[in-house]
Amino acid sequence: MRLALAETPHRISPKFFYDAAGSALFDRICELPEYYPTRTELALLDRHAQEMASLIGPEADLIEFGAGSATKVRLLLSALQQPRRFVPIDISADHLQGAAAALRRDHPGLDVHPLAADFTRPIQLPALPDGSRARRVGFFPGSSIGNFSPDEAVTFLRQAAELLRGGGLLIGADLVKDPALLHAAYNDAAGVTAAFNLNLLVRANRELGTNFDTTQFAHYAFFEPRLQRIEMHLLSRRTQTVQLGGEAFTVQEGQTLHTENSQKFTxxxxxxxxxQAGFAPGPVWTDPKNHFSVHWLAAPQ
Ligand SMILES: C[S@@+](CC[C@H](N)C(=O)[O-])C[C@H]1O[C@@H](n2cnc3c(N)ncnc32)[C@H](O)[C@@H]1O
Structure with missing residues (x-):
């Protein structure tokens, strides 16, 4: 946060959205009528679960990056043949524990091994109980890959290809579409996305002792056609001073704190x-309106 305030343009990683309140707000976003990605991806997983399960194969070690409430994986789990283990990884530690407990309740035979970690850092998977190495398959839904810059996405995918070598990655990617639909999805009428964006400042005030006045920042999300991405910002309604650790930072009226990008793909x-990241792309599933895609990427040995 210090860097975000000290440097212009002011930028902060979207991973800081996700404290317990941020994770709960994201779950509410998924239910919004304007937010097409979740229901579209769920429908794709539901419709093609058998085909996806046969690519994943039996007795797989399934690793989900940014699992959140781990809702989508349930569609896969019911189609999979005897998964060896499920490792949901998330930075939002309390939310992750809750999601893992709910999964254990609903899948009593499944070995659920949550990992509270930052998936942009090298990931050390815990050994399987018998010390063997099962076929590893990654699951990265929600088009969270779009939160990275293209270079960061390649770096993340390279690291994933190495972790999953010999297996594969099932990954959701949101598609370019009518900008009006995109705009509505990130500017919902109920204001939940705005609350999610502003929660970053609430969190900073609580955890870092900043004094952001949340009424003086506006949620601002728009489609940037040149870069084919949604940009999410917090726009300062006036010139204001923010205190952090004994230092004072000025944010000018109209300046923004850039909080998230959401890349749209073809x-x-x-x-x-x-x-480019070393995967061999396989089957792709899209919905009839071409709003969202799910890809099977094989990870070479
Ligand atoms: C957009 S939500 C997607 C949640 C869920 N996978 C879905 O598709 O609905 C992103 C999730 O990734 C987690 N996350 C974001 N950045 C992360 C990071 N660097 N490391 C680990 N988890 C991260 C968040 O806590 C959140 O649960």
């Missing part, structure tokens, strides 16, 4: 990105 563009 199917071919995404496959190119995956190839």
């Amino acid at each position: 199917v071919e563009g995404f496959r190119r990105l995956a190839r």
Whole structure:
């Protein structure tokens, strides 16, 4: 946060959205009528679960990056043949424990091994109880890959290809579409996305002792056509001073704190990105309106 305030343009990683309140707000976003990605991806997983399960294969070690409430994986789990283990990884530690407990309740035979970690850092998977190495398959839904810059996405995918070598990655990628639909999805009428964005400041006030006045920042999200991404910002309504650790930072009226990008892809563009990272792209599933895509990427040995 210090860096975000000290440097212009002011930028902060979206991973800081996700304290317990941020994770709960994200769950509410998923239910919004304007937020097409969740229901579209769920429908794709539901419709093609058998085909996806046969690519994943029996007795897989399934690793989910940014699992959140681990809702989508349930559709896969019911189609999978005897998964060895499920490792949900998330930075929002309390929320992750809750999601893991709910999964254990509903899948009593499943070995659920939550990992509270930052998936941008190298991931050390715990050994399987018998010390063997099962076929590893990653699951990265929600088009969270779009929160990275293209370079960061390749770096993340390279690291994933190495972790999953010999297995594969099932990954959701949101597609370019009518900008009005995109705009509505990040500017919902109920104001939940605005609350999610502003929660970053609430969190900073609580955890870092900043004095952000949340009424003096506006949620601002728009589609940037040149870069084909939604940008989410917090726009300062006036020139104001923010205190952090004994230092004072000025944020000018109209300046923004850039909180998130959400890249939109074409199917071919995404496959190119995956190839660049060392994956061999396989089947792709899209909905009839071409709003969202789910890709199977094989990770070479
Ligand atoms: C957009 S939500 C997606 C949740 C869920 N996978 C879905 O598709 O609905 C992103 C999730 O990734 C987690 N997350 C974001 N950045 C992360 C990071 N660097 N490391 C680990 N988890 C992260 C968040 O806590 C959140 O649960």
